Amino acid sequence: MNPDALAAALLAVIAPLAEARRPGSASTLTVADFPLERPKNRDHGDWASNAAMKLAKNLGTNPREFAAEIADGLSSLDGIASVEVAGPGFINIRLDAAAAGALAQTIVDAGAAFGTNDTRADEVINLEFVSANPTGPIHLGGTRWAAVGDSLARILATQGAQVTREYYFNDHGAQIDRFARSLVAAHAGxxxxxDGYGGDYIHDIARRVALAYEGDIDALDAEAKQEAFRSIGVDFMFAEIKQSLHEFGVDFDVYFHENDLHDSGAVDRAIARLQELGHMYESEGALWLRTTDFGDDKDRVVIKSDGNPAYISGDLAYYLNKRERGFNRCIIMLGADHHGYVRRMMAMTAAFGDEPGVNLQILIGQMVNLVKDGQPMRMSKRAGTVVTMEDLVEIVGTDAARYALVRSSADSNLDVDLDILQKKTNDNPVFYVQYAHARTHNVARxxxxxxxxxxEFSPELLDHETESALLGALQEFPRLVAFAAELREPHRIARYLEELAGLYHRWYDNCRVIPLGDEPVETVHRTRLWLNDATGQVLRNGLTLLGVSAPERM
Incomplete structure (x- = not known):
């Protein structure tokens, strides 16, 4: 019996009991009112519910007595071995072995689809992440967002959402001018x-630009030369960024150029829309957006007094562009230095008539530090003082890099211990999980x-305590994926996989799939093979959500 079926059974038992106490009360009850939880102590059963305590006051009844009546009703249902009342009214439910063990076959039959659903089918999501300036290799903060963003996209898609991965290409503004000047200087020696950019990569790009330019680039005047280095250099740099991301397992559906917002008239359209809505005004020769009406700490200049657009003008145009492309959920992942950006972006969303936190959601990621030999790693071989994606991947590989960056909450600072990630031991979390998956294949072979x-499959034979614990964890996978999607927290998948790997290793140590010596093959061995393969499938499904490989041999 899966959690949804058990919740439905709980509702079916509770509804008439509630109606008898207060007529009409049952009509408003849903399964969502009775969340089931896994008891921390498995001796207390497979599932626990606080439904009696939650409803007792409204129904004017004693919670423990109400819980006892619910327990009596549940006890008679197929698949439930026992129901006990604990404390002030907790209901502890234990499934019989057959009902619990049936899950193994369900998982194997579902395969890669186990853990998926269509609950978010109405969500058309634009997920914008990384969006590093095309002025240098991707630094560690961008690398973290690459791992987290791609994993989040995979998780949301399993829940039925239509997800578009988008990279905002900042090819407009002062940082591009500094990049071009740096290339010109490197070319000239x-x-x-x-205020420019240093590192070996600048000299490499400058050399390539000079070779790629059709003609003598040194014959150009200063302005034309800078433009040549800008346009060709940015293309080279961005091609490198895209290739690095691809090798990291991250590909985008859309690469959106900032320049397009200004060249296409999108900024003017966004301003016109906000003027129609009555949220723009003129003051001191500038055009302002009245964001204080929507919770911002001050109004924002959109067009400066000299007639040039302020930075927020691009934000307005880009957000409206996304909405006009049909996205009803826009998720943006930003670095730690963008906290002050959130309030005005949410005010902007409200000014357009949308709902902050729903139509627009902003996730803030914190800093990443690499640690080697107990000391922070601060230098890159190629990019000077900035440690890059390539540096991390070169040291530990893509799998370990992605897993390490996604296994902690993105809103907390992260120290990545390179020494641990290079170990082929259980101290290395990605090795621990991948080894568990490889072990399931070794057992199957x-x-x-x-x-x-x-x-053969006789689920009632899966009655060892390690089997009960393993089945309990496998049962949680679909709910865990849905929860990770709701909270936008891929790290929950990684932590779950580590727990599942530990439970599998303990089961492996206690329950044999292969008979010893000359013992005959029995039904219990065949049934355990189902559980072994089910565990491998869930480990594989979870690793896939993180963009990490699931090796069959290690």
Whole structure:
């Protein structure tokens, strides 16, 4: 019996009991009113509910007595071994072994679809992440967002959402000018400008630009030369960024150019829309958006007194552009230095008539530090003082890098211990999980060689305590994925996989799939093979959500 079926059964028992106490009360009850939880102590059963305590006051009844009546009703249902009342009215439910064990077959039959649903089918999501300036290799903050953003996109898609991965290409503004000046200086052999970019990659790009330019680039005047280095250099740099992301397992559906907002008239359209809505005004020769009406700490200049657009003008145009493209959920992932950005963006959303936190959601990621030999790693071989995605991948590989960056909440600072990630031991969390998956395949290969197949399935035989614990964890996977999607927290998948791997290893140590010596193959061995393969499937499904490989041999 899965959690949804159990919740429905709980509602069916509670509804008439509630109606008898207060007529009409049952009509408003839903399964969502009775969330089931896994008891921390498995001796208390497979599932627990506080439904009696939650409803007792409204129904004018004693919670423990009400819980006892609910327990009596549940006890008679198929698949439930026992129901006990604890404390002031907790209901502890234990499934019989057959009902719990049936899950193994369900998972194997579902395969990659286990953990998916269509509850978010009405959500058309634009997920914007990384969006690093095309002025250098991707730094660690951008690398973290690449891992987290791609994982979040995968998780949301399993829940039925239509997800578009989008990269906002900042090819407009002062940072591009500094990049171009840095290339020109590198080409001329001059020192890096005070506000420019350094590192070996600048010299490499400058050399490539000079070779790619059709003609003598040194024959150009200063302005034309800078424009040549800008346009060609940005293309080279962005091509490198895209290739690095691809090798990291991250590909985007849309690469949106900031320049397009200004060249297409999108800024003017956004301003016109806000003027129609009555939220723009003129003051001191500038055009302002009255964001204080929507919770901002001050109004924002959109067009400056000199006639040039302020930075927020691009934000207005880009957000409206996304909404006009049909996205009803816009999620933006930003770095730690963008906290002050959130309030005005939410005010902007409200000014357009949308709902902050629903139509627009902003996730803030914190800093990442690499630690080696107990000391922070601060230098890059290629990018000077900025440690990059390539540096991390070169040291530990893509799988370990992605897993390490996604396994902690993105809104907390993260220290990545490179020494641990290079170990082939259980101290390395990605190795621990991948090894568990590889072990399930090794068991299956050895089972086949020993004549153990899945021709029989008797779930009531899965009654060892380690089997109960393993089945309980497997049961949680769909709910855990849905929860990770709701909270936008992929790290919950990683932590779950580590717990599941530990439970599988303990089961492996206690329950044999392959008979010992000359013992005959029995139904219990074939049934355990189902559980082994089900665990492998869930480990594989979870690793796939994180963009991490699931090796069959290690």
């Amino acid at each position: 001059d020192p890096t400008p005070d 050895n089972a086949a060689a020993s004549g153990v197949d899945r021709s």
